[in-house]
Amino acid sequence: MADVAARGAVRGSGALTSDGRSSLHKLMQRKSTIAFLMALPLITLIAVLVAYPAGYAVYLAMLNKGMNRFVGLGNFGFLFGRDTFWMVVYQSCLFAITAVIFKAIIGFVVAHFVHNIPSKGQRKWRGMLLVPWVIPPAMSTLAWLWLFDPSYSAFNWILEHIGMDRVAWLGETGWARFSVILVNVWIGSPFFMIMYLAALKSVPEQLYEAASIDGATWWQRIWYVTLPMMRNIIAITALFSLIVTFANFDIVRVLTKGDPLNTTHVFATWAFRVGIESGDIPLGAAVSLFMVPILAVAATFILRDITKRGSEV
Amino acid sequence: MAQVTLRKVVKKYDEVLAVRGIDLDITDKEFIVLVGPSGCGKSTTLRMIAGLEEISGGDIAIGGDIVNDVPPKDRDIAMVFQNYALYPHMNVYENMSFGLKLKRTPRNEIERRVKQAAQILDITELLDRKPKQLSGGQRQRVAMGRAIVRDPKVFLFDEPLSNLDAKLRVQMRTEIKKVHQKVRTTTVYVTHDQVEAMTLADRVVVMNAGLIEQVGSPNDLYHSPATKFVAGFIGSPAMNFIPCQVEQAAGALRVRVNDTLAFPVPADRTARYTPHAGKPNVVLGLRPEHIAETRPHIEPNQHDFSQVIEVVEPMGMETLVYFTLAGIEVCGRVNPNAGATADKAMTLRADLSNMHLIDDSTGKVL
Numbered sequence: 001m002a003d004v005a006a007r008g009a010v011r012g013s014g015a016l017t018s019d020g021r022s023s024l025h026k027l028m029q030r031k032s033t034i035a036f037l038m039a040l041p042l043i044t045l046i047a048v049l050v051a052y053p054a055g056y057a058v059y060l061a062m063l064n065k066g067m068n069r070f071v072g073l074g075n076f077g078f079l080f081g082r083d084t085f086w087m088v089v090y091q092s093c094l095f096a097i098t099a100v101i102f103k104a105i106i107g108f109v110v111a112h113f114v115h116n117i118p119s120k121g122q123r124k125w126r127g128m129l130l131v132p133w134v135i136p137p138a139m140s141t142l143a144w145l146w147l148f149d150p151s152y153s154a155f156n157w158i159l160e161h162i163g164m165d166r167v168a169w170l171g172e173t174g175w176a177r178f179s180v181i182l183v184n185v186w187i188g189s190p191f192f193m194i195m196y197l198a199a200l201k202s203v204p205e206q207l208y209e210a211a212s213i214d215g216a217t218w219w220q221r222i223w224y225v226t227l228p229m230m231r232n233i234i235a236i237t238a239l240f241s242l243i244v245t246f247a248n249f250d251i252v253r254v255l256t257k258g259d260p261l262n263t264t265h266v267f268a269t270w271a272f273r274v275g276i277e278s279g280d281i282p283l284g285a286a287v288s289l290f291m292v293p294i295l296a297v298a299a300t301f302i303l304r305d306i307t308k309r310g311s312e313v
Numbered sequence: 314m315a316q317v318t319l320r321k322v323v324k325k326y327d328e329v330l331a332v333r334g335i336d337l338d339i340t341d342k343e344f345i346v347l348v349g350p351s352g353c354g355k356s357t358t359l360r361m362i363a364g365l366e367e368i369s370g371g372d373i374a375i376g377g378d379i380v381n382d383v384p385p386k387d388r389d390i391a392m393v394f395q396n397y398a399l400y401p402h403m404n405v406y407e408n409m410s411f412g413l414k415l416k417r418t419p420r421n422e423i424e425r426r427v428k429q430a431a432q433i434l435d436i437t438e439l440l441d442r443k444p445k446q447l448s449g450g451q452r453q454r455v456a457m458g459r460a461i462v463r464d465p466k467v468f469l470f471d472e473p474l475s476n477l478d479a480k481l482r483v484q485m486r487t488e489i490k491k492v493h494q495k496v497r498t499t500t501v502y503v504t505h506d507q508v509e510a511m512t513l514a515d516r517v518v519v520m521n522a523g524l525i526e527q528v529g530s531p532n533d534l535y536h537s538p539a540t541k542f543v544a545g546f547i548g549s550p551a552m553n554f555i556p557c558q559v560e561q562a563a564g565a566l567r568v569r570v571n572d573t574l575a576f577p578v579p580a581d582r583t584a585r586y587t588p589h590a591g592k593p594n595v596v597l598g599l600r601p602e603h604i605a606e607t608r609p610h611i612e613p614n615q616h617d618f619s620q621v622i623e624v625v626e627p628m629g630m631e632t633l634v635y636f637t638l639a640g641i642e643v644c645g646r647v648n649p650n651a652g653a654t655a656d657k658a659m660t661l662r663a664d665l666s667n668m669h670l671i672d673d674s675t676g677k678v679l
Contacts, residue, residue, distance in 0.1 A: 206398035209365050214412035214463070215386040224411070228402040 060285040067282060075286035084262050084270075089290070092266040094177070096246040099184040100238055103245075106185065107192025107237075114193065115200045126197070133190035141254040144183045145170075148255070170256050173263040180264050183251050188244075192237055199233040200226070232306050239302040243295055267291050315376045315466035315499045316341050317362060323370035324357050324523075331357045333523040334371065339501065344493050346502045348510035349520035349546070356471055358520070359503045363469050364388050376466050391460035392469040396476060397452045399444040405431075405455050406440040412463045423462075430461040433495060434488075450481045457489070461496060468493075470502040474509065486512060507547050511535070519543045536667075541596070541676045544669060550601050550633065553643045554671065557597040559590045566590065568597050568670070570639050579614040579666050586670055589679055598669035598678070601633065604645030606653070607660040614666040625653045634659070 027033055064071050079085045114125055132140065147153050148169035156166045170176045203226060211221045227234075249268035252258060258265035258273060265273065267287060275284015317339040324332040332354040339345045347355040360366040362373060364385035372379050380388050391412070399408050406427055413423045431437045434454040444452055453473060460468055470489070474482045490513055493500055504510055510517045511531040519526040519534065519542070527539040538544035544552045558569045559578070566583045569575040576597075578586055589595060607617050623642075626633040627649060634645045634653045645661055647653050670679040 204396075204398065206394050206396060207400060209363075209385075210392070210394060210398040210400075210459075211411075212365075212385045213363060213388075213390060213392045214459075215415045217386065220415060225400065228400075231402075 057285045057289060060282050061289055063282040065280045065282060071282075075283050078283070079286055079290070084265075085287070087262065088265045088267060088270045088287070091177070091264060092246060092291075093294075095181060095184070095248070095252075095264075095266055096242055099181050099188065099245050100241050102181070102185045103188045103192045103241060104234065104238055106189040107196050110189065110193045111196035111200055114197055126194070129193055130190045132187050133194075137187050137250045138254055140187065141183055141251050144179075144186075145255055148179055171260060173260055176256050176260060176264045180252050180255055183255060184245060184248060187251070188241060191241065195233055195237045196230065199230040203229045235302050235306050239299060242298055246295060247291060317467055317499060317501065318374040319358070319362075319371065320374075321371035322358070322361060322368055322373060324354070324361060324366060325369040330523055332361070335520075335523075335525050337518060337525065337528065339499060341499055342497045344490075344500045344502065344513060344515045345518060346504060346510040346514035346516075347518045347520055348504055348507055349526075351505060353520040354523040355503045355505075355518075355520045359469055359471055359501060362467070362501060363390055363392050388467075389465050390467045390469055391463045391465040392471065393453075393456045393460055393473045395472040397444070397456040399452060399455055399459075401444050404441055404443050405436065405447070405458075408444070408455055409440075409458045409462050412459065426462045426464070427458075430458045433461065433492060434458050449477050450485060453477065453485055454488075457492060461492070464498075466499065468498050468500040470500065472504055473502075474504070475506075482509075489513060508549065511547070517547075519546060521546075538598075538669065538678055540678060541598070541671045541673070544598050544671065544678060548600055550644050552598050552600045552669070553604070553641070555597045555599065555641055555643060556639050556673075557595055559586055559592065559595055559670070561587070561590045568665075568668070570597065574618055574638070576616050576663060576665050576668070577614075579668075582668075582670075586679065589670065589672075592672075594673040595679075596671040596673045598671050599643075599663060599665075600667065601644040601646045603664040603667045604643070605662055605664070606647040606651035607662045611662075614664065616663050616665060617660055618663065619658050619660045621658050622653055622655055625655050634661075 060067070061075055062070055062072055064074075110129060114122060114129065117125055147155055150156065150166065150168050150171060153169070155169065159166060167175055169179050207225050207229070208221055211225050216224060246266070247268055248266055249272065252264055252266055252269045253272070256264045258269050262270070267290060271284045271287040273284075274287055275281045317337075319335055319337040321334045321336060322332060323330065323334050335354075335358065337345075347358060349355045357366060361368050362375075364380065364383060368381055372381060374380065375388060375390070400411065403411065409427045409430060410423045413426065418426075427440070428437070431440060434457060436451065436454050436458060439447060439451060439455070444455065447455065456473070473489070474485055477485060486509060489502075493513075502510075502513060511534075514531055516528060517531055517534055518528045521542050527534060527543045529537075534543055534547045538547060541554065545554065555570055560567050560569050560575070566578040566586055567575040568578060611617070620636040620638065622634045622636050624635040626635075629649070631646050632649045632651070632653055634647055635642055636645070637643065647659075647661070651659075653659055671677070672679055
């Protein structure tokens with residue numbers, strides 16, 4: 001209403017001034033113009049920090065190693081023919097999916113425990129459980145590096161004391177993959193915990209009471225009440241974490257640098273190895289660009305599901 | 314058969330006693346209403362019957378079996394919550410069938426029962442909708458439907474109408490009564506609204522400060538309240554409590570309100586009230602409907618007196634008049650055509666055959 005009135009007033013005053021000035025005045029008064037102007041700082045920021053680097057990466061990926069000749073999709077074709085590339089695809093997916101599943105499960109279970117702690121002590125526990133997520137990952141991963149040390153580590157010391165063989169945590173493909181996933185789960189679970197805890201708190205207590213009167217056991221209450229009520233949060237958290245985990249760099253870089261024999265490389269660390277360490281920047285850019293279509297497919301599926309349910313609940 | 318029995322039931326929250334040892338016998342098929350002001354322990358009592366609150370002392374039995382430590386899911390009860398507590402992600406059919414599904418009832422049996430309940434409640438065309446798409450009254454019906462399909466031993470209602478607007482509340486009240494007449498399940502209903510309590514209940518339980526003040530039929534509570542609290546809680550507008558003195562003069566017993574006004578006590582109550590003659594802290598209880606305008610012929614136990622009216626509230630079918638007696642604001646109910654005017658004296662008639670005499674120090678009706 002106010003907008004209509006304002007526009008009417010503008011039209012009235014426009015008749016008194018010259019046509020050019022009035023149309024500029026009108027343009028400035030329009031809601032969409034104001035909205036655009038207010039969004040402009042963000043648009044600039046996205047253009048400088050997201051659109052330009054993304055465009056530049058696409059451009060780089062189409063150059064030769066010396067960056068003086070345009071090779072089109074040649075770098076991509078080259079990658080398709082290399083076994084290491086397909087191993088990185090496999091390892092990135094394995095790393096991201098396994099880690100997200102475990103982070104989600106652990107976050108869900110821990111959130112339930114914390115939710116059931118009386119509110120007096122809850123803050124303390126919440127704070128302590130967030131610590132792994134708050135410490136810079138490069139720092140905490142260094143600590144893990146020591147825990148995984150083949151000769152002097154706490155883990156191997158314990159294994160020896162209970163009469164088991166030492167484990168080459170970062171030296172064998174299987175164990176190395178396990179280790180990087182373990183550290184990622186350790187760092188990322190608190191994020192799931194805090195998201196799920198917030199979601200749990202928003203489920204009305206009376207729904208649980210109604211369910212228990214309807215005859216539901218604790219497991220049925222989780223299955224029929226908690227999970228459906230948290231579906232959107234679970235999906236969004238999983239998607240968000242999937243993207244971050246898929247693009248992870250620091251944990252793998254600090255722990256294994258992609259070894260043994262490149263088997264723990266994910267896209268980001270391999271792109272770094274190829275682009276920076278081996279000096280083939282266009283090929284590195286091509287590697288990193290491969291994350292886009294894979295994540296786009298995942299994002300589309302999950303977000304579509306959320307909008308569908310968002311409109312019905 | 315599902316009678317519900319409460320024996321010396323206590324509920325303690327840390328050091329606060331919410332329910333202080335109540336005894337109650339609810340017979341099979343009975344509609345019991347727990348009524349009282351906020352914080353009187355009525356909802357806590359209901360939740361203890363449901364098993365949602367642990368009891369701190371005493372015993373609760375449903376159908377003869379003590380259920381103190383039985384979880385809600387095994388008590389075979391159904392509950393309707395104040396905010397309905399419908400599962401938002403399930404449609405009406407799924408909401409209503411959820412309890413039966415958990416009990417692994419055969420699918421065609423579930424369908425039969427849900428359809429039957431939907432018919433009783435007139436919500437058949439809503440079965441595919443989500444709770445979000447329903448109005449308050451419709452949600453209320455679905456919540457009741459969810460209770461009915463389970464065919465439980467006991468229905469529990471926790472202030473089910475307080476989220477509805479006034480008109481819908483009256484409509485749903487009748488609806489609840491109709492449903493009870495059809496399905497005849499033992500029902501415990503909690504409300505703070507005394508009109509709801511009076512209209513629905515076979516017996517009303519008036520609670521105050523964690524204790525039961527009185528249990529009785531709506532008419533019993535209205536005509537023979539046991540305490541000042543019940544006398545004041547039941548009836549609207551509330552009963553007038555006028556400080557007075559019982560005096561014996563010339564062989565007759567009178568209730569003196571002030572220097573100029575004393576009401577003669579009805580002959581059938583003389584023996585009952587004589588021992589209280591001259592005692593302090595006595596209060597005369599007289600409902601507004603027993604203070605009316607004067608009429609040509611006087612009947613036994615009626616007494617005319619004149620008073621300046623301070624406020625007049627026309628209600629349509631009656632008019633409420635307020636005046637001061639013995640320093641207390643007193644309400645009377647007069648005929649709209651009686652010509653009550655503010656700041657003018659009016660001759661009123663008190664019907665003392667319905668009077669109550671209350672000992673203000675104990676709160677008991679004498």
